[in-house]
Amino acid sequence: xxxxxxxxxxxxxxxxxxxxxxxxxxxxxxxxxxxxxxxxxxxxxxxxxxxxxxxxxxxxxxxxxxxxxxxxxxxxxxxxxxxxxxxxxxxxxxxxxxxxxxxxxxxxxxxxxxxxxxxxxxxxxxxxxxxxxxxxxxxxxxxxxxxxxxxxxxxxxxxxxxxxxxxxxxxxxxxxxxxxxxxxxxxxxxxxxxxxxxxxxxxxxxxxxxxxxxxxxxxxxxxxxxxxxxxxxxxxxxxxxxxxxxxxxxxxxxxxxxxxxxxxxxxxxxxxxxxxxxxxxxxxxxxxxxxxxxxxxxxxxxxxxxxxxxxxxxxxxxxxxxxxxxxxxxxxxxxxxxxxxxxxxxxxxxxxxxxxxxxxxxxxxxxxxxxxxxxxxxxxxxxxxxxxxxxxxxxxxxxxxxxxxxxxxxxxxxxxxxxxxxxxxxxxxxxxxxxxxxxxxxxxxxxxxxxxxxxxxxxxxxxxxxxxxxxxxxxxxxxxxxxxxxxxxxxxxxxxxxxxxxxxxxxxxxxxxxxxxxxxxxxxxxxxxxxxxxxxxxxxxxxxxxxxxxxxxxxxx
Amino acid sequence: xxxxxxxxxxxxxxxxxxxxxxxxxxxxxxxxxxxxxxxxxxxxxxxxxxxxxxxxxxxxxxxxxxxxxxxxxxxxxxxxxxxxxxxxxxxxxxxxxxxxxxxxxxxxxxxxxxxxxxxxxxxxxxxxxxxxxxxxxxxxxxxxxxxxxxxxxxxxxxxxxxxxxxxxxxxxxxxxxxxxxxxxxxxxxxxxxxxxxxxxxxxxxxxxxxxxxxxxxxxxxxxxxxxxxxxxxxxxxxxxxxxxxxxxxxxxxxxxxxxxxxxxxxxxxxxxxxxxxxxxxxxxxxxxxxxxxxxxxxxxxxxxxxxxx
Numbered sequence: 001x002x003x004x005x006x007x008x009x010x011x012x013x014x015x016x017x018x019x020x021x022x023x024x025x026x027x028x029x030x031x032x033x034x035x036x037x038x039x040x041x042x043x044x045x046x047x048x049x050x051x052x053x054x055x056x057x058x059x060x061x062x063x064x065x066x067x068x069x070x071x072x073x074x075x076x077x078x079x080x081x082x083x084x085x086x087x088x089x090x091x092x093x094x095x096x097x098x099x100x101x102x103x104x105x106x107x108x109x110x111x112x113x114x115x116x117x118x119x120x121x122x123x124x125x126x127x128x129x130x131x132x133x134x135x136x137x138x139x140x141x142x143x144x145x146x147x148x149x150x151x152x153x154x155x156x157x158x159x160x161x162x163x164x165x166x167x168x169x170x171x172x173x174x175x176x177x178x179x180x181x182x183x184x185x186x187x188x189x190x191x192x193x194x195x196x197x198x199x200x201x202x203x204x205x206x207x208x209x210x211x212x213x214x215x216x217x218x219x220x221x222x223x224x225x226x227x228x229x230x231x232x233x234x235x236x237x238x239x240x241x242x243x244x245x246x247x248x249x250x251x252x253x254x255x256x257x258x259x260x261x262x263x264x265x266x267x268x269x270x271x272x273x274x275x276x277x278x279x280x281x282x283x284x285x286x287x288x289x290x291x292x293x294x295x296x297x298x299x300x301x302x303x304x305x306x307x308x309x310x311x312x313x314x315x316x317x318x319x320x321x322x323x324x325x326x327x328x329x330x331x332x333x334x335x336x337x338x339x340x341x342x343x344x345x346x347x348x349x350x351x352x353x354x355x356x357x358x359x360x361x362x363x364x365x366x367x368x369x370x371x372x373x374x375x376x377x378x379x380x381x382x383x384x385x386x387x388x389x390x391x392x393x394x395x396x397x398x399x400x401x402x403x404x405x406x407x408x409x410x411x412x413x414x415x416x417x418x419x420x421x422x423x424x425x426x427x428x429x430x431x432x433x434x435x436x437x438x439x440x441x442x443x444x445x446x447x448x449x450x451x452x453x454x455x456x457x458x459x460x461x462x463x464x465x466x467x468x469x470x471x472x473x474x475x476x477x478x479x480x481x482x483x484x485x486x487x488x489x490x491x492x493x494x495x496x497x498x499x500x501x502x503x504x505x506x507x508x509x510x511x512x513x514x515x516x517x518x519x520x521x522x523x524x525x526x527x528x529x530x531x532x533x534x535x536x537x538x539x540x541x542x543x544x545x546x547x548x549x550x551x552x553x554x555x556x557x
Numbered sequence: 558x559x560x561x562x563x564x565x566x567x568x569x570x571x572x573x574x575x576x577x578x579x580x581x582x583x584x585x586x587x588x589x590x591x592x593x594x595x596x597x598x599x600x601x602x603x604x605x606x607x608x609x610x611x612x613x614x615x616x617x618x619x620x621x622x623x624x625x626x627x628x629x630x631x632x633x634x635x636x637x638x639x640x641x642x643x644x645x646x647x648x649x650x651x652x653x654x655x656x657x658x659x660x661x662x663x664x665x666x667x668x669x670x671x672x673x674x675x676x677x678x679x680x681x682x683x684x685x686x687x688x689x690x691x692x693x694x695x696x697x698x699x700x701x702x703x704x705x706x707x708x709x710x711x712x713x714x715x716x717x718x719x720x721x722x723x724x725x726x727x728x729x730x731x732x733x734x735x736x737x738x739x740x741x742x743x744x745x746x747x748x749x750x751x752x753x754x755x756x757x758x759x760x761x762x763x764x765x766x767x768x769x770x771x772x773x774x775x776x777x778x779x780x781x782x783x784x785x786x787x788x789x790x791x792x793x794x795x796x797x798x799x800x801x802x803x804x805x806x807x808x809x810x811x812x813x814x815x816x817x818x819x820x821x822x823x824x825x826x827x828x829x830x831x832x833x834x835x836x837x838x839x840x841x842x843x844x845x846x847x848x849x850x851x852x853x854x855x856x857x858x859x860x861x862x863x864x865x866x
Contacts, residue, residue: 055820056638059638145602161605213640233639233640267807267808276720433823
């Protein structure tokens with residue numbers, strides 16, 4: 001008797017389960033096509049790559065993008081005056097340009113065969129419109145004023161509503177000539193012009209879409225190597241498809257790149273191992289496990305990590321000797337090898353390695369050498385002298401840092417190194433979310449802070465202007481007149497003289513080291529698993545992280 | 558009954574109003590600002606951007622603006638997703654979480670009741686001990702451990718189901734199982750305890766004496782009476798399952814609301830945080846009402862009449 005209803009129950013459960021699967025299967029059978037595509041990627045007929053993305057794309061409006069992914073996908077599907085290829089500036093919508101003798105007027109010649117995905121030609125007016133829009137206060141763009149302010153003539157005045165947008169220093173004498181007037185000579189303007197904020201926009205289309213512009217595939221126009229398909233702003237999967245109407249379509253090898261949002265690093269790796277995706281990011285806790293994997297690669301970025309020392313909050317940090325002691329007291333080699341463990345390299349200066357070359361072709365970092373290195377004895381000695389100067393025998397400092405797992409561990413390490421190597425120093429940690437850290441930074445409400453900076457264009461200026469007396473990012477009370485003058489000169493009287501300009505940069509960096517403005521920590525790298533069959537994907541030091549225009553799928557080996 | 562429901566709905570609206578108000582002001586206390594490039598902008602440039610989002614208005618004005626929008630069903634525009642209405646985000650992110658939560662709830666409850674029943678019937682036998690052990694493990698081991706194990710064995714090693722991602726029905730299986738463990742264990746525990754109590758009570762003895770069949774005793778008299786406490790705990794659990802779980806959604810890369818909610822908080826997307834909180838509250842309140850009505854269906858003793866409260 002008992003057995004009978006027991007069986008009946010089991011049957012019921014079985015029925016329920018099969019009913020569930022039956023019902024839902026029919027509804028989503030269309031999705032199976034996507035999975036089959038994965039297996040085809042190796043064949044010759046179609047070149048397909050399957051990637052994961054760490055998050056959704058919050059914006060595809062070139063004038064509004066601020067985040068890594070927005071910049072990445074506007075970069076893949078749209079194009080500005082120039083494009084970056086392996087650190088070099090190459091043709092985009094512009095074929096060439098001329099710079100006036102005073103360096104203030106740039107005249108770009110545009111190609112006549114570039115079109116938008118609705119068939120309209122890409123003209124100089126599209127640039128004028130887009131740039132004016134990025135600065136129009138009504139647009140509310142963050143990067144517009146940031147990337148163009150102080151560069152394009154009247155950019156800041158336009159953004160603050162002091163003059164109408166028409167006063168912006170950009171005009172179109174004819175459809176294929178773009179004339180740009182700058183506020184100061186800006187030698188790195190070419191690389192700025194490769195950044196999404198400087199991309200053109202089709203006025204008629206943008207106005208027609210209104211607020212809906214760039215919120216989905218249907219409300220976007222493309223003029224780049226790929227088109228973005230099946231996307232809307234909250235989408236968790238989308239594709240890049242070869243843009244057949246792109247002016248250089250014959251260079252583009254890939255037919256399609258698919259993307260799925262996967263935030264968890266372990267899941268990315270699992271998907272990679274099961275062959276569903278062709279690239280996975282590795283967080284530092286996974287590196288140990290996959291370091292010996294044959295597809296393991298590390299790619300250094302041009303992003304620097306450093307310790308900010310707020311001189312307004314502590315008399316110890318206002319003392320140059322003590323700041324210097326701090327900058328020498330952290331074993332950075334051990335930090336990158338043991339703690340970060342992802343290919344990051346110890347940083348010994350204020351401009352990253354492999355980022356820019358001096359006029360005589362030497363890497364900037366090599367030209368100036370290792371300026372700040374680990375030296376515990378020297379540090380201890382300087383620290384003691386400093387303590388005497390401020391008349392104390394012990395100092396307590398608070399270290400402000402991010403709240404991610406990696407940030408906490410590395411901050412813990414830094415605090416430990418400082419407390420161990422500098423007698424009488426006690427460092428406590430304060431871990432807060434990113435947005436809050438920005439707030440505390442803006443209000444100068446911290447003592448020590450670990451911070452990162454990535455470049456906005458290819459020029460030492462993007463790193464070396466950070467510590468100017470009134471610099472937006474200074475926020476720590478650092479001020480050195482000699483350094484200010486040297487850096488200021490690179491944007492006015494020396495702007496046209498490459499040799500002297502770089503000489504100034506080299507000297508300015510030396511001053512930062514001598515006065516211990518910040519303590520360099522490391523140059524960040526990222527560890528990934530990447531299918532060896534993927535070829536010619538370039539990594540940019542600024543703007544879109546990956547450049548897929550020249551990418552292709554080779555043989556499996 | 559109808560009057561009772563109407564009165565409950567009126568209270569629900571008041572509760573929602575209070576929740577919206579409290580959330581709004583709590584949000585204003587959060588440190589940081591939604592600008593992503595804040596430290597790169599000058600003071601006046603920051604003003605320009607804040608103006609666009611209406612964050613320059615005094616807080617009472619912002620509050621009134623928000624509440625009037627709410628009455629019209631407008632949850633505002635996301636700060637993070639450009640020009641995307643919060644309602645769009647909710648509509649996009651709710652379904653996967655609801656599907657997973659719903660499946661886990663149904664599967665977990667049914668399996669749990671079964672385990673509980675078996676344990677109660679074979680009281681102190683090996684089936685009882687086995688199901689108790691399962692229940693204890695299910696409540697004490699965090700779901701992400703199960704998720705990891707399922708992913709490793711069922712997906713990576715044996716290739717039965719996809720590792721992660723969202724799309725086909727097969728994609729829902731592993732996250733559903735991982736999510737179902739907890740409700741299953743809870744249901745099993747409650748059912749077992751209640752069943753034992755009910756089966757030991759006088760009216761069951763009476764029923765037995767009258768010659769009611771064993772299955773009649775267990776299902777008609779026993780189970781029905783043991784479900785009441787279960788319904789009480791399963792209600793809130795249903796809400797927490799339907800509103801998604803950060804961990805499960807992250808591990809299985811499911812585009813659900815639970816994960817979205819946490820990332821909205823990380824980027825200080827106020828309108829989305831508000832909208833999600835309100836949606837969760839509505840769900841919760843509605844489910845509580847449903848439970849109260851369910852009580853009456855299960856147990857005639859607490860059936861509600863007009864002035865019966």
